[in-house]
Amino acid sequence: MDNGMTGIGRINAVDALRGFAISAILLIHSSNHFLYSGIPQSSPEWLLQMDEILKSFLYFIFEGxxxxxxxxxxxxxxxxxxxxxxxxxxxxxxxMMWRMLLLALFGFFNAAFFAGGDPLIFYALCMIPVIFLRHVGNKVLFGVGFFFLLQPLEWLNYAFHLFDDSYGVFYENMGNTLKTGDFVETVKMNVTDGVKGCLLWAFQTGRMSQALGLFCIGMLTYRTGFFIRDVSFYKRMTLYSLVLSVLLYIAVIAVGNIPLRMYYNLSSSVCMVNLLLWIYYKSQNAALWHYMRIYGRMSLTNFIGQSVICTFLFYPWGLHLGLVVGTFLSIVLAIMVLVVQIIFSRFWFNYHKQGPLEYLWHKLTWIE
Structure with missing residues (x-):
């Protein structure tokens, strides 16, 4: 395998993109109180309307x-x-198989707090078949990735109704247990029914297929040096993917087809990545990118930290703010959490080269 990229060092743009992605995930999850729904009854009408607009905007920009x-x-x-x-x-x-097992264990810890939004377990499962593609050429890797990104299972489900959204039962069980406010019972439910529901949801909605495809394409971005191109390349790619996204969005509205929506989300993701890279390489010395790079370098720690901190803020076993604050105030809280995590990350990197969970993952990976 000749990828032309052997020996490449850390790419700051990738850290910045990763920091942006998990920041967006934090905002999305906070807007719905980490799947603990609640609308404050005492809020004035204008605030409720603003909450609805803000939530719709966040979902339009970041969801999927x-x-x-x-x-x-x-x-x-x-x-x-x-x-x-x-x-x-x-x-x-x-x-690498051992490393994915460790990632799944991190996922179970994350799921103990927020089972409904944990991707780490099914990421670990989806990476296992990708490991066997480590020696294949770029054309084969692209072909496999493209196949899974076509969402074959999603189309079969759409045509023949293979699934009945049975994952909803597990989510309902989680919600009922969560309302009791018992932390121990909530954790037990999350790591049992919660994990089952999340995996079933990922399989039935095509998220596993999408993850498999994106892992393959992600490997290609490394082999082809995608993240170290000229600014003009990202400019062109942004414009092309934007046009495609608009066309797919029109098709989704006209047809209402779920697989088409996943194509739209994928095209929009490509547009988002290229737009961010275009902006990044034009302004990489800006303070915002500096903080996003710091946040992204500690992505595993910060991602799991979001679940621990925010479920404590929103859930009944914690401060139970999920029934007190609306979307706007939830986003304010999320930004405060983000700032605190960035400050912690910056402090940590003054003394360490890796985040705490990243360091633990690395050490356990290479344990004899």
Missing amino acids: KAYSVFALLFGFTYALQLDKRMSKGMDMKYR
């Missing part, structure tokens, strides 16, 4: 897209780590 960017970068990082070791003569098949 932030996680796509996150998955793409996951595939890129895997290829980067794989290439570094394989260039030293290591095969890495079993080591």
Whole structure:
């Protein structure tokens, strides 16, 4: 395999994109109180309307897209780590499987707090078949990625109604347990029915297929040097993907087809990535990008930290703000959490090269 990228160092733009993606995920999850719904009854009408507009805006911009960017970068990082070791003569098949098992364990910890929004477990599962593609050429890798991004299972489900959205039962069980306010019972429910529901949802809605495809394309972005191109390249790609996204959005409105919506989200994700890279390479010294790079370098710690902090803020076993604050105030809280996490990340990197969970993951990966 000749990818032309052997020995590449850390790419700051990737850290910035990853920081942006998990920031967007934080905003999306906070807008619906981490799936603990509640509308403050005492809010004035104008605030309720503003909450609805803000929530719709956030979902339009980020829903189905932030996680796509996150998955793409996951595939890129895997290829980067794989290439570094394989260039030293290591095969890495079993080591990477062990690493994915560790990621699944991190996912179970995250799911204990927020089972309905954990992607780490099914990311670990989806990466296992991708590991066996580590030696294939770029054309094969693109073909496999393209196949899964076509959402074949989603089309079969749309045509033949293969699934009955049975994951809803598990989410209902989680919601009923959550309302009791018992932390221990909530954790038990989350790591049992919650994990089952999340995996079933990811499978039935095509998110697993999408993750598989994005992992493959993410590996290609590493092999082809996608993140270190000229600014003009990202400008062209932004315009092309924007036109495609508009056309797909019109088709979605006209047809109301769920697989088409996933194509729209995917195209919008491509547009978002290229737009951000275009802006980044035009203004990479700006303070915002500096903070996003710091936040993205500690992505695993900060992602799981979001679940721990925000479920404590919104859920009945914590401060129970989910029934007190609306979308606007929830976003204010989310921004405060984001700022605190960035400050912590900046402080941590003064003394360490990796975030705490990143360091633990690395050490356990290479344990003999």
